[in-house]
Amino acid sequence: MPDSPPPGRRERKKAATRQAIADAALELFLEHGFDRVSVRDVAERADVSTTTLFAHFPSKEALVFDREQDVDAALAAAVRERPEEQGVVEALRAHALKSWVPIVTDPRRADFTALVGDTPALREYGERMWMRHADTLSAVIAEELDREPDDPACAALARFVLEIPALTAGRQDPRATVETVFDLLLHGWHAQAGPADGPASAQAGRG
Amino acid sequence: MPDSPPPGRRERKKAATRQAIADAALELFLEHGFDRVSVRDVAERADVSTTTLFAHFPSKEALVFDREQDVDAALAAAVRERPEEQGVVEALRAHALKSWVPIVTDPRRADFTALVGDTPALREYGERMWMRHADTLSAVIAEELDREPDDPACAALARFVLEIPALTAGRQDPRATVETVFDLLLHGWHAQAGPADGPASAQAGRG
DNA sequence: TGAGGAACTGCAACTGTTCCACTTTCTGTC
DNA sequence: GACAGAAAGTGGAACAGTTGCAGTTCCTCA
DSSP: OOOOSOOHHHHHHHHHHHHHHHHHHHHHHHHHOGGGSOHHHHHHHHTSOHHHHHHHOSSTGGGTOTTOTTHHHHHHHHHHTOOTTOOHHHHHHHHIIIIIHHHHHOGGGHHHHHHHHHOHHHHHHHHHHHHTTHHHHHHHHHHHTTOOTTOHHHHHHHHHHHHHHHHHTTOSOHHHHHHHHHHHHHHHHHHHTOTTOOOGGGOSOOO | OOOOSOOHHHHHHHHHHHHHHHHHHHHHHHHHOGGGSOHHHHHHHHTSOHHHHHHHOSSTGGGTOTTOTTHHHHHHHHHHTOOTTOOHHHHHHHHIIIIIHHHHHOGGGHHHHHHHHHOHHHHHHHHHHHHTTHHHHHHHHHHHTTOOTTOHHHHHHHHHHHHHHHHHTTOSOHHHHHHHHHHHHHHHHHHHHOTTOOOGGGOSOOO
16 A cells, blocks of 8 residues: 655646546536536546546546455455454455445445435446456455365355345445345355245245 | 237237347347447348337347346246245255256357357346346245345345356356355355365465 | 657547437227 | 327437547656
8 A cells, every 4th residue: 555655746647637537526426416417527527638537437437436446455355364263254254344334334425325326327336346356356265275266166155245235235234234144155044044944835925 | 928819910010120120139249249230230230220229128238138038037936836845045046957057058059158258248237137136036035934025134145046147157067056056055155165164274375 | 858658638430328200000999 | 991099110310428549748767
């Protein structure tokens, strides 16, 4: 995270432009709604050309998530640098509780959360954002456990963990949901559903 | 599935138009690639206006998946009408093996599968297509087990099961992958990773 | 100090998608 | 059998996201 030497004027200006665009975008989106603001509007507010805008952000949706950044690295680190004796699933649980839950529950970001939650395009983009880290996470898990890089169980675990943000979105108690999901991942449906796994005979209603 | 009475000329013509569009699209996409064919090209080949094209399909991607149809119903039925004594997870496993795996492995669809696999837009659209059934499946599972409709464990299970097509895509042995993933879901990571869950101390490499 | 490159601009074009007003074709009903 | 009304289709314009291009300005670094 240390930007070691003085970054130089050019890079500072570039960063400033990028920030100006992101700020303008968020401001306009929060005020009028994502769909009623055009990319050209954002560019104009930030006083740049649309070409410049797209030189900094790959898409309109990306304007909102200008901090996609180092989720990848944090995720990998959470697994690699876990305490001795802690399993990977527990490490991921801790990471989720410590780094993800606060973001969703922070009241200062309520309006931002609402913007994303109320805009299908943004919700989808956000979910997809998480999934983009599945390959990295899968590889790290496999590496930590001395398995083949494409081990299907590791791939599955990675994707399932990255589903969690989507699963907790819009729930009253994200923390509890996270716990439930991790218990499921760790001990399996069989354990959490009771030994009988809810056979069909237990219920009344049927087709 | 029975279109009981004679469908009437109008409906037949409509179906024919729709089919002509889908055929033209697939033909052009397979020949030149999804990204190098415009919607206007497809419309022209099918001899309709783009307006008509979008009256039949909600998006360019949808042209490829003109059979999204009754996955929802089949999924719900697989759970509801499972044999006595079979758990929901086992029912879903059976469904996946019987209904999903053959589609991916069918050699007659190799070129189609390749088209989707090689086109990011299509792969994403396909994955999202599956996830659209998560709410239905979650509700059915909860209902079968007498739980709250928004039970987080049911929601998680549903989403995880629907991740399976994405997880098996492009693998050499989809069948084995499906089995592995269901074992993970059923018995948990703890069971499949061994009792120690691979604590950090087991490995050498560390950050 | 000067060369080269990066950031930015303006504009035009392309593509997916929607809107509009209008024609054709079918269907159900008196 | 004629007719009202709905449904399907048309053509074209327009909008919004995105990209390409040629040219300008401004840093950086040797």
